[in-house]
Amino acid sequence: MSRDRFTFIVGGKAGEGIKKAGSSAANFFASMGRHVFQMDDYPSLIRGGHNFVAVSTATREITSHFMKADLVVGLDKRSYEAHRDHVADGGVVVYNSDAVEDGQGIGVAMTSEAQKYPNPGLRVGVSGAAALSAVIGLSVDEMSAFITKEYKRDLENNIPFATDIYRAVGEKAGGKFPLDKGDRERIMMTGNQAIALGAAAAGLDVYLAYPMTPATTVLHYLAAHDRELGVVTMQPESELAVINMALGAAAAGARTAVGTSGGGFALMEEAISLAGMAEVPILTILSARSGPSTGVPTYTEQGDLRFALSPGHGEFARTLASPGTVREAYTLAAELLELAWRFQSPAVLLTEKHLSESRMTLDLDIEDAAWAEPLMHEGGGYKRYLDTEDGVSPLLFPPSDELIQWTSYEHDELGVTTEDAAAIALMHDKRQRKSEAVTDHLRTMRTVNRFGQGDTIIFTYGSTTMSVLEALRVGGIDATVVQPVYLEPFPVWELEEYRDSNAIVVEQSAAGQFESLLAEKARIDAGARIRRYDGRPFEPEELAREIERAAG
């Protein structure tokens, strides 16, 4: 039976090649022209534990993985036990019979088979691609081509091993779920790749970061491609060094960004305030994990919203926005770097592990990216903090005959420290006018996304948007989804019509931070709420049922 939607879950110990098995399957589906969503679930360790990847694919747009799989492949006992209930009606479970006695499904002696070849520990992960190939009805040649493309190395062992597994699975479930080809092949990337590319497309020159999951792969991606892109990357000694070096780099004229998670962002706050006072353009990528504190490093949550709305002490213009999809991560990273430079102030891109590290197919127009181009001073008589109508003073970078002084102290227009009452008030007024200018500018931009039609109004934001949209698709639910992309300044001008909408608010927060923000800023009182805060992203079928219940 051909299924429009197909889900593959592969699980095992860290180090067994689970991520590779998942991403290989995702790549294969994408190569068929299908839409794909890949979610990696892994603990904070390097060896052992339990990893799994859920890959869902469809011939129509898909914005979430599902947790009811048509094919579950468990490489060890723990993954069999964890996922045997995650099989859809009529689905297939392939388990490692060397590790599990009396399993339900198709037992294959993966470990013993792997021991016929060198490096059996590395080999066993190839079982995922082999079992998948059998179940979707590939020929041995097609499977070999798939493995060759994805695994590239050690093919003289990988292909015979895979063929053994393929035959064992094929006897019981060969060709059970043939998959239709999709309309055309799309690129596939993670949210963090999209953020890195979007910032690069906007003119990024320097990226600095201290490793912290789930933001780290932005650094990895840019470091791997620094020379191809012309972006300098560096890993300094701490988040304090990261942000302060970044402000120095920006003040010298380099389009600069930094990336971290909640704990690192907390360390950066003093310098975010410095960026407000000194009027330094800086983009920060804040990718949230389950918190507070060290929390659950490799799992997702939207618990940092209130924190991200107002980083740093004192009064200055802050800009915060959160992308709803991987595609939007690209355009928004570019847009926020542009805004940081337009207004010479800190901009923060808030996202979550679920978007940062999930991978999906997308239609991406590379040209659809803003370009960060600051207002530059010309001629003599330079004043770094020239008092202007919109509070934005033209920039100038050394080397220059002009004196260019950036400062953390309250200052006069030239940047010289002041304690004069009138001068203090003048600069506060200048910064306030700049805050207003940011809001005025956002009024000319698209700051809120709306999806679908229906009397039921659902408010959500960030990566949860993807879960909600998939829930509506799978549940066949008519609803209007409202997703504020910008969270500070909050686009209240777009939201007045929803004041009495009895909206359902969906978010990954125990305290309901987004719901309270809607009430405080836009005076929208939620009629119902759906929250998840166990570190896992919403599952679309479960969420659909919750939405139906909430809608009454």
Next chain:
Amino acid sequence: MPDELATYAENTWCPGCGNFAILNAMKNVVGKLGERGVAKDRVVMTAGIGCHAKLFDYLALSGFYSLHGRSMATAQGIKLANPDLKVVGFCGDGDAFAEGIAHMMYAAKRNSDITIVVHDNGVYALTTGQRGPTSAHGFKGPSTPRGNTEDPFNPLVLMLEAGATFVARGYVVMVKELADLIVAGVMHEGFSFIQVLQPSVTFTNRYEEYNRTVERLEEPASTFDEALALARETDRLPAGIFYQIEKPANERALYGDWNPVANHPTRTERLAKVKALIK
């Protein structure tokens, strides 16, 4: 002759403060660097927070008046963005060896091509006289009324151990020599550390002691161990270049002849690179 490096800011250092000498030395440094082909517009400065940092307002050079303990991080960022600039970072001893000690150790470790001048007065003067990282054991201040229970850091030893490729000590009474040290530090390719003995006349007036113990060091030590031994001397305090070696600076090691600011692409160029990457 008008002082082109002066500003209109009111000078609020105590009369006799060692910071005046550092300010004057810097004015000479700018001229001397010009003679060596480094024009004034290529010299930028950063400062931390404290009495030392007021120099930023009194000296007409471009730069960034940073946060307490972050002057050397800001300086490294400027250098990373535009390696054609010569960056001099001013720090107090609290900036360098309390709040910002990790940045100091790492700037030395990675051999970032900046020059750090530490105004070492052994006290937190601007906050009214608390003990600092180089205050002596027993030092009495408002936060340690019964005396400092900690021993002081030896900044030169720390910087040598961390890998600094230019380590020097100056003394504010020797202004001409101090200017020469800063010039040598700026011209050195790599991390240059200059400790400046800078008495605070109000809190740590050690002029008399320093006048007795500071001795001119004519030439750098020939080995690392010899430099360490010199740095550990306490009866006499050598002033001059302790140690200088050649080693690739971090910026050059990272990206060779690239210059992030000068090589900033056009939009068309950059989009072409992004497209090529995701192909």
